[in-house]
Amino acid sequence: MSRRDWMLHLGLVALLLALHFVLPAYHHGNMARIMVLAVYAMGYNLAFGYSGLLSLGHAMFFAAGMYGTGLASLHLGWSAAPAWGLGLVCGAALALAVGALALRTAGVAFMIVTLMFSQAFYLAILYFGDLTHGDEGFVLPAATRQVAGLALGGEGIRYLVAWGLFSVCLIGSLWLVRHRFGRVLIAIRENAERAQLLGYDIRARKLVALVLSGTMSAAAGGAYGVLFGYAGASFAAVQYSIFPLLYVLLGGAGTMIGPFLGTLFMFYLIDIGTGITQAYMLLAGVALVLLTLFAPQGIAGELRRRIWSRLP
Amino acid sequence: MDFGPYLMLAMLEGAVLASVLALMASGLSLVFGVMRVVNVAHGEFYMLGAVLAWVVSTGLGGSPVVGFAAALVVAPLAVGLLAAAADATILKRLDHDPERVIVATIGLLYIVQQATLMGYGPEARPVTAPFNSRIALPWIEWGEGGPSLYYPWGLSITSYKLFVIAAAATLVAALRLFMARTRTGLIMRATQLDGDMATAFGIPVARVHAGVFGAGAALAALAGVLVVPIQQAHYLMGGEALLLSFIVVIIGGLGSLAGTVVAAILIGMSDGVISVFFSPTLAKILATLLVALVLVFRPQGLFGARDR
Numbered sequence: 001m002s003r004r005d006w007m008l009h010l011g012l013v014a015l016l017l018a019l020h021f022v023l024p025a026y027h028h029g030n031m032a033r034i035m036v037l038a039v040y041a042m043g044y045n046l047a048f049g050y051s052g053l054l055s056l057g058h059a060m061f062f063a064a065g066m067y068g069t070g071l072a073s074l075h076l077g078w079s080a081a082p083a084w085g086l087g088l089v090c091g092a093a094l095a096l097a098v099g100a101l102a103l104r105t106a107g108v109a110f111m112i113v114t115l116m117f118s119q120a121f122y123l124a125i126l127y128f129g130d131l132t133h134g135d136e137g138f139v140l141p142a143a144t145r146q147v148a149g150l151a152l153g154g155e156g157i158r159y160l161v162a163w164g165l166f167s168v169c170l171i172g173s174l175w176l177v178r179h180r181f182g183r184v185l186i187a188i189r190e191n192a193e194r195a196q197l198l199g200y201d202i203r204a205r206k207l208v209a210l211v212l213s214g215t216m217s218a219a220a221g222g223a224y225g226v227l228f229g230y231a232g233a234s235f236a237a238v239q240y241s242i243f244p245l246l247y248v249l250l251g252g253a254g255t256m257i258g259p260f261l262g263t264l265f266m267f268y269l270i271d272i273g274t275g276i277t278q279a280y281m282l283l284a285g286v287a288l289v290l291l292t293l294f295a296p297q298g299i300a301g302e303l304r305r306r307i308w309s310r311l312p
Numbered sequence: 313m314d315f316g317p318y319l320m321l322a323m324l325e326g327a328v329l330a331s332v333l334a335l336m337a338s339g340l341s342l343v344f345g346v347m348r349v350v351n352v353a354h355g356e357f358y359m360l361g362a363v364l365a366w367v368v369s370t371g372l373g374g375s376p377v378v379g380f381a382a383a384l385v386v387a388p389l390a391v392g393l394l395a396a397a398a399d400a401t402i403l404k405r406l407d408h409d410p411e412r413v414i415v416a417t418i419g420l421l422y423i424v425q426q427a428t429l430m431g432y433g434p435e436a437r438p439v440t441a442p443f444n445s446r447i448a449l450p451w452i453e454w455g456e457g458g459p460s461l462y463y464p465w466g467l468s469i470t471s472y473k474l475f476v477i478a479a480a481a482t483l484v485a486a487l488r489l490f491m492a493r494t495r496t497g498l499i500m501r502a503t504q505l506d507g508d509m510a511t512a513f514g515i516p517v518a519r520v521h522a523g524v525f526g527a528g529a530a531l532a533a534l535a536g537v538l539v540v541p542i543q544q545a546h547y548l549m550g551g552e553a554l555l556l557s558f559i560v561v562i563i564g565g566l567g568s569l570a571g572t573v574v575a576a577i578l579i580g581m582s583d584g585v586i587s588v589f590f591s592p593t594l595a596k597i598l599a600t601l602l603v604a605l606v607l608v609f610r611p612q613g614l615f616g617a618r619d620r
Contacts, residue, residue: 102604112562115558117604127591285418
């Protein structure tokens, strides 16, 4: 890994840490949310951007993490750390099961199969309303949202926890894609047949990638539940599967900082849009169309194409 | 009422859903078949059709028949032109790259939905059906004197619903004949098989694509117009319809019209029957899982060729 890569990514991590001390309260809260959502987007990018798996069902992994964490804290009274761990396990197990089935298909069929599984998961949350409180969702008990006596709901702690999770995931996935395993994934994305001829077990690799991606999405979902104190069925709906796709495509698929840039961009676009006009969806729509027209590789992709060809 | 009449009622309701779905999904399938792109905004074109039907029929006033007939012509035409324009201005510049088209059509979806919300409002509004007489249906009963007909209470369908079924069947059959027999259909199929070769033969591929995209949207709008007298027009109605027609198109086999029709009947019927007899949510969970599993073990769909 080159020094420039390290400087860019560690620089981003350091910048976000520095922002903790200077951001005004409102943006401070936003940024914590963006970092958690960016972890979700990075998880998605691992499957979509680096392995070429266009899933439309990642909301189920996000929600599995959120509900695994949330239900353990609501019904069992587990504290944040073990509950979050359970959320991770739920996400990984679900990704393994879904992946084992869905990876029999490819292309558009894969898209639809993941969408269907995710829809079934969403409906199941509604169906088991006694347990999950269905559509309304539930608030995680404040007593469980603690680690070592620190309340995670507090502004400062929340930001730092989100930052920690984001940094670990960013550096971890950077290491992963620069490692042999990641390079094989890219090879599979670019030319599956040739990768197979070289002797790689494509399906096993894709499965591992999907499980990692699902686990990271679950980590984001669980963290979202713990940090913001709420779990609801809307996080499992189709909309939440489309969000990471948009974040990644806008930011730049197959780049490391792309998902973060995309999340940041979308979040503030909608945030500022809501302030100016009721029609923020209109703005988001127009922005999407314009970006696909003029920056087909996404923000980071354009950077790579025009300025810095070795951007990871 | 016995089980039999209940089942028949459920199947009739299912048939109405199936015909609307078949029409809408044919549009999606046509666009995918010729252009190889997935149009995520398809549900919004359906919604626009329904909303325009309300606008046209209330704008005209007068008898419901005139208003509805006008809507049947105006709404698909307007939506088709809009979609063709969107293809010519946006999708063409993306070279119809599948992934970018998905994002662009998601953007289009947001734009259409928000514009409708601002122009039309959040209410759900009904359109009066041009005719709506209730037709009681007979059922066979084995009495003492052998089989005899009787009319159980509640077993009925409206003339309008029968019209929807007939109209959708006619339109889908016409579309199939059009693709198989006419020169325009031939050109479309040629563009699908080999765009470069078609260009070499002097076929204006860009115009064909805009036309196909418009035609697909017009079919969705038609389905929307047909559905408003049964189900009111609402700016969020596109989402579920899109999901259902996705399922239909994939189960049927991408780009296969015959498969689309069979799948629409399958999905419509099972939805009708399951939601009458079981818990709707549980029924939906099972149906979705089933669809997913069908695809896992037969990714090309029921009628799709292996190499797509």
